[in-house]
Amino acid sequence: MVDKPSSIHRARYHFSLSKLLFWSLVFLGFIVFFFFRSPPSASPSRRSLRGGAGWENSVRQSATPRYSSSSSSAKARRVLVTGAAGFVGAHVSIALKRRGDGVVGLDNYNKYYDPSLKRARTDLLRREGVFIVEGDINDAVLLRELFRLVKFTHVMHLAAQAGVRYAMKNPASYVHSNIAGLVSLFEVCKSANPQPAIVWASSSSVYGLNSKVPFSEKDRTDQPASLYAATKKAGEEIAHTYNHIYGLSITGLRFFTVYGPWGRPDMAYFFFTKDILKGKQISIFEGPNHSSVARDFTYIDDIVKGCLGALDTAKKSTGSGGKKMGPAQLRVFNLGNTSPVPVSKLVSILEKLLKVKAKKKILPMPSNGDVLFTHANISSATREIGYKPSTDLQTGVIFMNVFSTLTIIDVVVPPVNIATMASSEEVPEKLVTEFCSKTKDPSFCHNFAKGDIQTFLGMETALRTKVLDTAIDITTASKSAFSGALGDKQVTEKEKAAIQQCIGLYTKVEQSLQSSASPSADFIAIGQKLQVAGESLWQCQMDLHSHPNHEAIASLKMVNGLANSFVSYVQSEFYAHYLQLNRKN
Numbered sequence: 001m002v003d004k005p006s007s008i009h010r011a012r013y014h015f016s017l018s019k020l021l022f023w024s025l026v027f028l029g030f031i032v033f034f035f036f037r038s039p040p041s042a043s044p045s046r047r048s049l050r051g052g053a054g055w056e057n058s059v060r061q062s063a064t065p066r067y068s069s070s071s072s073s074a075k076a077r078r079v080l081v082t083g084a085a086g087f088v089g090a091h092v093s094i095a096l097k098r099r100g101d102g103v104v105g106l107d108n109y110n111k112y113y114d115p116s117l118k119r120a121r122t123d124l125l126r127r128e129g130v131f132i133v134e135g136d137i138n139d140a141v142l143l144r145e146l147f148r149l150v151k152f153t154h155v156m157h158l159a160a161q162a163g164v165r166y167a168m169k170n171p172a173s174y175v176h177s178n179i180a181g182l183v184s185l186f187e188v189c190k191s192a193n194p195q196p197a198i199v200w201a202s203s204s205s206v207y208g209l210n211s212k213v214p215f216s217e218k219d220r221t222d223q224p225a226s227l228y229a230a231t232k233k234a235g236e237e238i239a240h241t242y243n244h245i246y247g248l249s250i251t252g253l254r255f256f257t258v259y260g261p262w263g264r265p266d267m268a269y270f271f272f273t274k275d276i277l278k279g280k281q282i283s284i285f286e287g288p289n290h291s292s293v294a295r296d297f298t299y300i301d302d303i304v305k306g307c308l309g310a311l312d313t314a315k316k317s318t319g320s321g322g323k324k325m326g327p328a329q330l331r332v333f334n335l336g337n338t339s340p341v342p343v344s345k346l347v348s349i350l351e352k353l354l355k356v357k358a359k360k361k362i363l364p365m366p367s368n369g370d371v372l373f374t375h376a377n378i379s380s381a382t383r384e385i386g387y388k389p390s391t392d393l394q395t396g397v398i399f400m401n402v403f404s405t406l407t408i409i410d411v412v413v414p415p416v417n418i419a420t421m422a423s424s425e426e427v428p429e430k431l432v433t434e435f436c437s438k439t440k441d442p443s444f445c446h447n448f449a450k451g452d453i454q455t456f457l458g459m460e461t462a463l464r465t466k467v468l469d470t471a472i473d474i475t476t477a478s479k480s481a482f483s484g485a486l487g488d489k490q491v492t493e494k495e496k497a498a499i500q501q502c503i504g505l506y507t508k509v510e511q512s513l514q515s516s517a518s519p520s521a522d523f524i525a526i527g528q529k530l531q532v533a534g535e536s537l538w539q540c541q542m543d544l545h546s547h548p549n550h551e552a553i554a555s556l557k558m559v560n561g562l563a564n565s566f567v568s569y570v571q572s573e574f575y576a577h578y579l580q581l582n583r584k585n
């Protein structure tokens with residue numbers, strides 16, 4: 001045997017060493033790659049967010065119903081809301097929580113649109129006592145853990161990949177959320193004991209190329225025009241299967257172009273407003289032979305009522321331990337507004353409200369999933385779940401403007417627009433009634449609401465567009481109205497003390513606005529103090545009902561109106577969002 005020269009040995013040794021080094025690096029690379037690529041719910045740092053006594057406590061606490069002692073605890077609802085940080089999910093969660101239901105949210109905070117808006121909605125929900133678990137509906141381990149912690153009576157499934165046109169860009173995300181995610185959720189629900197009743201979001205888009213109007217639940221839905229629609233239609237069929245095999249009670253809701261405060265930035269009304277204010281051109285689609293494209297735009301508050309109606313009329317699931325014990329309820333309802341509005345009309349409403357002429361470009365509707373029109377027949381939803389939409393587009397858009405969350409604070413429009421918006425807006429009667437129904441004393445509110453709404457509008461617009469001078473002007477005007485009432489001889493010492501307190505608070509607000517380019521977090525603290533002052537003013541107003549001097553009553557009522565408008569404003573969801581975004585800038 002001939003010895004190999006030692007140089008060869010050395011060379012081989014070097015070669016294997018560098019090979020080892022090479023493969024180690026490749027291996028390390030893979031580890032690093034997978035570590036960073038793994039979905040958020042699987043990463044160790046995210047996992048540590050869940051589990052643990054604190055987390056379990058938050059889930060259980062949020063899930064605990066709180067009803068007045070008179071209502072029956074047998075009907076106690078514990079609802080899991082998926083997509084709770086989303087537009088519809090946030091509104092529905094708040095409504096459920098406010099009426100006393102136990103609510104736990106679930107959301108994956110994906111980046112389809114700016115997650116800071118979802119975080120801002122989460123802050124809002126936290127203040128309402130709703131805890132949102134960060135996780136994906138495809139994470140069956142997490143879902144099972146939630147069902148172990150809480151015996152959910154209902155699931156309000158609103159998590160989905162939304163948007164019609166985006167399906168051309170990212171088809172996989174629709175399959176992941178709207179099909180795989182739905183199956184994952186149904187799988188866990190079917191095995192849960194007891195099985196929850198499920199209400200979930202389908203879509204008007206399932207009607208696709210159907211041309212029979214208005215769309216009835218009995219009409220054909222086998223011609224989807226987009227992959228989005230196809231995944232929602234698939235969801236309806238999957239629902240049928242789980243109802244049939246496992247006895248799950250399932251209600252699908254076909255939403256028709258939902259809009260409103262805290263809305264989605266990918267929707268046309270949202271980016272139209274933004275672009276109109278920025279002076280950017282907007283594209284308005286039209287159909288063949290210059291026909292208009294129309295949508296049955298539906299206001300969020302109406303949708304929320306429909307969701308609650310569906311939940312309250314949902315019968316229990318019949319299965320147990322993954323086995324069907326008898327036939328279960330399976331329903332599908334249209335939740336629309338029953339009055340389609342051409343997109344060009346939406347744009348003219350926005351132009352009128354914003355007092356800015358849009359730069360319009362009329363384009364043929366691209367064939368990327370859109371349909372020409374939608375129009376809901378809601379007779380079945382009215383009959384079965386008491387659904388009665390009451391908001392026309394004009395009114396809804398004003399509401400949206402007053403309490404809006406449009407992410408347009410980066411836009412600076414000339415102050416003249418703000419002044420005109422604040423002072424000259426026609427406030428429809430219906431809006432006043434709707435607005436006052438949300439206050440403590442609707443008939444009293446009615447006397448002042450028009451002014452209040454105008455004040456909201458001005459204040460909100462001023463802050464939204466960062467024209468703080470106007471915000472200061474409004475604060476100063478409110479303060480001087482208080483001072484005026486102080487001079488009234490009929491005002492009692494107790495009332496004077498409350499008014500003085502408010503004037504002091506307004507002064508702080510003024511200073512806060514004057515001292516910085518953007519209002520600081522102090523503003524919220526001041527707002528909370530203002531709320532306390534406002535509460536004591538309400539008490540004064542109640543005392544005044546027996547006051548002999550009607551003029552004094554009138555002036556104090558005015559003061560109360562202003563105090564409350566400001567208090568409501570400071571508390572408004574918009575402001576929280578404004579601060580959130582401002583911090584980011």
Ligand SMILES: O=C(O)[C@H]1O[C@H](OP(=O)(O)OP(=O)(O)OC[C@H]2O[C@@H](n3ccc(=O)[nH]c3=O)[C@H](O)[C@@H]2O)[C@H](O)[C@@H](O)[C@@H]1O
Nearest residue numbers: 162163203204205255256257267268283284285293343370
């Ligand atoms: O009803 C539904 O089920 C669907 O409603 C909306 O979808 P869509 O009606 O297309 O809402 P937008 O994207 O806000 O579009 C509204 C209208 O504006 C039109 N449009 C949109 C964008 C644009 O640049 N120009 C334009 O004219 C569209 O053709 C459409 O008629 C939601 O985005 C979907 O997630 C939802 O499922």
